[in-house]
Amino acid sequence: MVLGLLMARAGIDVIVLEKHADFLRDFRGDTIHPSTMEVLHELGLLPAFLKLPFTPTPRLGVQFGNQTFQVADFSHLPVQCKFIAMMPQWEFLNFLAATAKNYSSFHLMMQAEAIGLTGDGGLTVLTADTGETTIKAELLIAADGRHSTIRDAAGFKVTEFGAPIDVLWLRLSRRESDPAETLGRIASGRMMITLNRGDYWQCAYVIPKGGIAATQAAGLPAFRSTIATLMPHFGDRVEELKSWDDVKLLTVAVDRLPEWSRPGLLFIGDAAHAMSPIGGVGVNLAIQDAVAAANILIPKLKHGSVTAEDLRAVQRRREPPTVRTQRLQIFMQNNIISPALAGSDSIRPPFAFRLMQWFPVLRRIPSRLIGMGFQPEHIHH
Numbered sequence: 001m002v003l004g005l006l007m008a009r010a011g012i013d014v015i016v017l018e019k020h021a022d023f024l025r026d027f028r029g030d031t032i033h034p035s036t037m038e039v040l041h042e043l044g045l046l047p048a049f050l051k052l053p054f055t056p057t058p059r060l061g062v063q064f065g066n067q068t069f070q071v072a073d074f075s076h077l078p079v080q081c082k083f084i085a086m087m088p089q090w091e092f093l094n095f096l097a098a099t100a101k102n103y104s105s106f107h108l109m110m111q112a113e114a115i116g117l118t119g120d121g122g123l124t125v126l127t128a129d130t131g132e133t134t135i136k137a138e139l140l141i142a143a144d145g146r147h148s149t150i151r152d153a154a155g156f157k158v159t160e161f162g163a164p165i166d167v168l169w170l171r172l173s174r175r176e177s178d179p180a181e182t183l184g185r186i187a188s189g190r191m192m193i194t195l196n197r198g199d200y201w202q203c204a205y206v207i208p209k210g211g212i213a214a215t216q217a218a219g220l221p222a223f224r225s226t227i228a229t230l231m232p233h234f235g236d237r238v239e240e241l242k243s244w245d246d247v248k249l250l251t252v253a254v255d256r257l258p259e260w261s262r263p264g265l266l267f268i269g270d271a272a273h274a275m276s277p278i279g280g281v282g283v284n285l286a287i288q289d290a291v292a293a294a295n296i297l298i299p300k301l302k303h304g305s306v307t308a309e310d311l312r313a314v315q316r317r318r319e320p321p322t323v324r325t326q327r328l329q330i331f332m333q334n335n336i337i338s339p340a341l342a343g344s345d346s347i348r349p350p351f352a353f354r355l356m357q358w359f360p361v362l363r364r365i366p367s368r369l370i371g372m373g374f375q376p377e378h379i380h381h
Contacts, residue, residue: 001096002039002287003141003268006294008106009043010381012301015135016106017125019113023090023097028169028250030202031057031195031280032085032092034077034371036287041080042379045099052095054087055198060370062184064340064349069357072367084371086182086197089283114144116153121264123150139306141266141293143286146253148271154262158255158274161330164338166212167250167277168205172237174198179233186340190230201234203227204250204277208341212249220244252276254326254333260319261311268293268314273322276329278337279370285325291377292317298381321374328369 004016032054040046060072074082100106111128118124122136142150151158174196184193191206205227207215215223224238241247256273260266269286293314300306336350356362 001093001100003143003290003293004106004108005096005100005103006290006379006381007298007301008100008103010294010298010302011103011105012298013105014107015137016100016108017112017114018108018110019126021111021128023093025090026169026248028202028248029280029283030087030089030197031283032087033281033284033373034074034079034081034084035373035376036284037081037085038079038376039287039291039379046080048099049095050081052087052091053198054085054091055196056083057086057182057196058083060084060182060184060366062186062353064353065187067349068183069349069353070360070363071353071356072370073363074367074371076364077367077371079372084182084280086195086202114142114150117150117265139264139266139297139301141268142271143267143269143290144271146255146270146274148267150265151257151267151271154265156257156259156267158257160253160255161326163252163254163276163330164209164333165206165276165341166209166252168207168212168215169248169250170203170205170241170246171197172201172203172234172240174200175233175237177233185230187230189341190226191337191340192227192230194231205247206337206341208338209252216244223247250277254330256319256322256326260315261308263308263311264306266293266311266314268318272315273326275326276333278329278332281325281370281373285322285373288321288373288375288377289314289318291379295377295380318375324374325369 001016004014007014037046040049058074059070061068061070097108113126114123115126116124118134122134123140125133125135127133142148144150180196182195193204195202220241220243224241228235228238253274254276257267260272268289270282275282275285296313296317297306297310300310
């Protein structure tokens with residue numbers, strides 16, 4: 001959607017496909033980071049964006065046992081918005097769609113699912129109105145996620161780097177007496193992250209890879225009890241989890257395409273590189289891909305055609321920050337989260353966390369990496 005907006009803004013005829021009738025789904029990737037809001041500022045869209053409903057998160061902390069550590073404080077970032085905006089992704093998508101529709105060259109097709117590729121470079125689309133149809137374009141950009149249909153149809157294979165964890169997403173009501181800050185807690189071999197969404201908590205309960213069957217076999221009452229033990233202030237509301245339907249599994253994957261393109265076809269976002277949920281950076285990394293792709297491809301589309309080398313230039317631009325981010329996520333998975341899940345009541349906080357408490361200036365490092373990323377992009381056109 002971001003790339004469609006940027007291309008339409010430059011006068012390029014663009015079609016964006018969405019397979020559903022609306023955007024009202026629990027995407028879970030509901031964090032808008034300072035890097036993304038800086039892009040909106042450069043586009044002149046930030047004042048309108050900030051009128052949407054969101055919860056600002058200026059700091060991130062983690063609790064090991066009974067010790068709380070401040071990990072990130074975004075107040076020092078050189079940006080317009082020194083916080084993460086917790087916003088339902090459908091609000092953001094509706095905002096982008098409404099903005100893009102101001103340009104006559106932008107076309108959004110709802111209930112239009114890309115299901116395959118034709119032999120002559122076209123896209124096979126299943127629509128609610130006309131059934132199966134074909135769309136032909138000079139360039140196809142696949143941003144259809146970690147289970148990309150177009151990636152499979154094109155025969156592209158990702159390199160998997162492994163993830164020792166999965167995540168169970170759930171929501172619990174929020175009370176005025178609750179802590180205000182977004183927080184992660186690790187204790188007794190358990191880990192849970194709580195995101196302040198205003199009137200409710202968006203919760204991520206971390207389990208070992210493939211551990212969903214054992215968790216469900218132990219029963220929902222045992223799961224509720226575990227949450228109440230880990231987060232005592234939730235003890236009076238864990239009964240809000242009525243069934244396992246209230247608990248959604250995110251199968252964590254960290255993978256990357258060796259090649260992100262072929263002539264006429266480019267992959268970006270999770271379709272090119274699935275990220276771990278650590279830091280909540282996946283959506284924002286995908287938006288950085290979109291900005292870089294727009295900067296590189298818009299001049300080519302306006303004054304000629306896009307070559308295979310132009311598409312490879314997008315990968316050359318975005319692959320280094322992607323690789324560095326994934327390596328950092330894998331390090332944290334293997335050296336902090338996995339040992340914590342295997343630990344006991346006497347879990348010892350990692351030295352890096354203790355160092356940041358002794359020298360608060362060091363918190364600027366994770367603040368920068370989470371808030372801005374390794375290589376933030378800026379609008380050129």
